[in-house]
Amino acid sequence: MNQATNDPAGTPGQSPDDLEAMLAAARVPAAVEGQRCGVIAIVGKPNVGKSTLLNALVGQKISITSRKAQTTRHRITGIRTRDLTQFVFVDTPGFQTRHATALNKSLNKTVMGAIGDVDLILFVVEAGNFTLADAKVLSLFKPGIPTLLVANKLDMVNRRAELAPWLKSMQERHPFAEFVPMSAKNKGDIERLFDICAKYLPEQGWWYGEDELTDRSEKFLASETVREKLFRFTGDELPYTSTVVVDKFEEEASKQHKRLVKIAATIVVERDNHKMMVIGDKGERLKRIGTEARQELEKLMDAKVFLELWVKVRSGWADDEARVRSFGYE
Numbered sequence: 001m002n003q004a005t006n007d008p009a010g011t012p013g014q015s016p017d018d019l020e021a022m023l024a025a026a027r028v029p030a031a032v033e034g035q036r037c038g039v040i041a042i043v044g045k046p047n048v049g050k051s052t053l054l055n056a057l058v059g060q061k062i063s064i065t066s067r068k069a070q071t072t073r074h075r076i077t078g079i080r081t082r083d084l085t086q087f088v089f090v091d092t093p094g095f096q097t098r099h100a101t102a103l104n105k106s107l108n109k110t111v112m113g114a115i116g117d118v119d120l121i122l123f124v125v126e127a128g129n130f131t132l133a134d135a136k137v138l139s140l141f142k143p144g145i146p147t148l149l150v151a152n153k154l155d156m157v158n159r160r161a162e163l164a165p166w167l168k169s170m171q172e173r174h175p176f177a178e179f180v181p182m183s184a185k186n187k188g189d190i191e192r193l194f195d196i197c198a199k200y201l202p203e204q205g206w207w208y209g210e211d212e213l214t215d216r217s218e219k220f221l222a223s224e225t226v227r228e229k230l231f232r233f234t235g236d237e238l239p240y241t242s243t244v245v246v247d248k249f250e251e252e253a254s255k256q257h258k259r260l261v262k263i264a265a266t267i268v269v270e271r272d273n274h275k276m277m278v279i280g281d282k283g284e285r286l287k288r289i290g291t292e293a294r295q296e297l298e299k300l301m302d303a304k305v306f307l308e309l310w311v312k313v314r315s316g317w318a319d320d321e322a323r324v325r326s327f328g329y330e
């Protein structure tokens with residue numbers, strides 16, 4: 001049988017009809033007519049709601065959110081397939097303009113990498129607001145990639161009438177393809193955004209399975225989940241330079257559980273007093289961070305999870321380029 005595929009003239013004893021049928025079966029299915037697929041970058045300064053938007057679009061928590069600015073450090077893709085269109089989203093770290101540490105340089109490079117080669121950019125700002133930090137992000141965009149102005153947190157705008165002159169002034173700043181005043185927390189607005197984005201994606205076959213949500217590993221999701229709990233339970237006390245490194249991520253065979261995953265992670269902070277802050281009174285806070293992260297990971301991975309957490313002080317790590325790389329930021 002195999003021989004026949006390598007020999008288009010056919011093997012003795014095989015009719016041309018058989019061969020035709022066999023070749024047809026081996027062919028990669030062509031894209032279904034009307035299918036679309038493309039990459040959408042979500043870009044904006046810190047804290048404008050990019051992660052909230054990505055999570056709403058993907059329909060599951062992929063990127064961590066927090067009230068603290070600059071909690072997103074990695075380029076994260078979320079995938080969503082609706083009707084005939086597959087949307088591949090890229091989240092980017094908030095563009096840092098104020099401090100020039102090695103960590104910030106690495107973050108800015110990630111932003112640049114993310115918007116160079118996409119089909120559509122969602123430039124997220126707070127509705128009615130445009131600051132120097134927004135202008136710096138906008139100045140990075142290459143001409144030619146359609147860009148939507150997503151005026152987020154519309155629910156926070158009291159006087160809607162004032163938005164029209166603001167939108168007009170935004171059109172003078174950049175040739176935006178469309179304006180989308182919306183709230184990332186409003187389901188109807190998210191639906192509308194899907195319809196708007198679909199038009200800008202090229203007609204081609206899908207790259208991922210219909211149900212895939214992210215191309216990130218479970219190990220990555222583990223570090224993101226611990227990081228989210230870390231910031232949630234330390235409030236605004238802990239500087240954003242704290243990070244989480246997963247030292248061990250192992251799946252073990254188990255008779256009792258469908259899946260059993262053992263994870264060990266280290267929370268890296270810059271100072272001794274930050275370490276105390278994370279550990280809390282009699283270790284209470286660290287315990288809470290660990291418990292909540294474990295419960296969430298069990299749901300996300302559909303597995304029994306053992307999570308071991310450590311806290312280490314590494315002063316000045318955010319200023320040290322080699323160390324930034326060793327923690328997984330390119």
Ligand SMILES: Nc1nc2c(ncn2[C@@H]2O[C@H](COP(=O)(O)OP(=O)(O)OP(=O)(O)O)[C@@H](O)[C@H]2O)c(=O)[nH]1
Pocket residue numbers: 044045046047048049050051052053064065066067068069070071072092093094095152153154155156182183184185186
């Ligand atoms: N009222 C309101 N709040 C929002 C909306 N979207 C996001 N937020 C809030 O804004 C804050 C920042 O949201 P994030 O999604 O973490 O922002 P981000 O742009 O990803 O931030 P970085 O990770 O720092 O770049 C959170 O407290 C969100 O709950 C919205 O439409 N309306």
